[in-house]
Amino acid sequence: xxxxxxxxxxxxxxxxxxxxxxxxxxxxxxxxxxxxxxxxxxxxxxxxxxxxxxxxxxxxxxxxxxxxxxxxxxxxxxxxxxxxxxxxxxxxxxxxxxxxxxxxxxxxxx
Amino acid sequence: xxxxxxxxxxxxxxxxxxxxxxxxxxxxxxxxxxxxxxxxxxxxxxxxxxxxxxxxxxxxxxxxxxxxxxxxxxxxxxxxxxxxxxxxxxxxxxxxxxxxxxxxxxxxxxxxxxx
Numbered sequence: 134x135x136x137x138x139x140x141x142x143x144x145x146x147x148x149x150x151x152x153x154x155x156x157x158x159x160x161x162x163x164x165x166x167x168x169x170x171x172x173x174x175x176x177x178x179x180x181x182x183x184x185x186x187x188x189x190x191x192x193x194x195x196x197x198x199x200x201x202x203x204x205x206x207x208x209x210x211x212x213x214x215x216x217x218x219x220x221x222x223x224x225x226x227x228x229x230x231x232x233x234x235x236x237x238x239x240x241x242x243x
Numbered sequence: 244x245x246x247x248x249x250x251x252x253x254x255x256x257x258x259x260x261x262x263x264x265x266x267x268x269x270x271x272x273x274x275x276x277x278x279x280x281x282x283x284x285x286x287x288x289x290x291x292x293x294x295x296x297x298x299x300x301x302x303x304x305x306x307x308x309x310x311x312x313x314x315x316x317x318x319x320x321x322x323x324x325x326x327x328x329x330x331x332x333x334x335x336x337x338x339x340x341x342x343x344x345x346x347x348x349x350x351x352x353x354x355x356x357x358x
Contacts (some may be wrong), residue, residue: 137285167346176334177286183326221285228340229274229299231347233285 134159137224138233147242150153152209154224154237164197165225168207170218171236177221179201183206245269247350249335255356256325263321264353268337275318276347277310278334279303286334325357334341 139156146152154168160204165184169177183196183205191212195208205224219236226232248267256262268275273294278286289308291299294315304310307325312318322329333352336347 154347169349176332176352179346179348183348191283227317229291229293230288231276231278231336232288236284236285 135234136160136226136232137222137234139220139222139237141235142237144237145240145242146212148214150212152212152216152239152241154162154207154209154220154222154239156205156207156224157203158222158224158226158232159206160224160226160232161200163205163224163226166196167223167231168194168196168205169221169223171219171221178201205210209239214225214241214243217241220240223229246349247335247337249333249350249353251353253345253354253356254352255358258327258357261321261323262325262355263319264335264355265317265319266335266350267317267338268335269348272337272339273315274338274340274347275312276336276338277320278320278336278349280332280334280352281330297319308324309355320356325355327357330355330357 168181171177181196189196193210197206219238221236222234223231250265275292277289280286292312307323310320332352334352335350338347
């Protein structure tokens, strides 16, 4: 079983719609959860972090965490063409290491 | 620019040659990480420093790989006798631990191509 699994994608959404990305993780002791955005050929850019169960909103992004279900999600509201990228879910199974999923590629259609 | 800086951005080398990459972390960050990313995959953890001490190495890091952070500031990653399978993006990240697990910020990466 992979440490972090994401829905495989690609995910295509029309401009202005909501993009919903899902991630599950295997280590129940994980305490920190992150979403990174990665444009093609570029390095990952941190866009959200979440540590407690529930929702965390930052602009058009909302991260949701459910530790009991070992599930993290990211919602992108009012999707824009500039949101077209690969979104990486990352989980801390210990104090220092980030375990990444393979990413979900999102394409926003104008 | 106060972000994580990596050099070079691109490196093409012949199989069997040695290569060295440099990473300069964000100045107040005492933790530094190296990751490797291949096409279509998420970054994979290679190694981690807290200040100058290398505290963890992944089993992905074979004997041909060595990393240093001699003064707790910049770090180097050396690959000896490169193989085609070493072709990847090598990413450096840094963080400052506080209140649990801190956020890690990545540099622009070094793309290695072994021919």
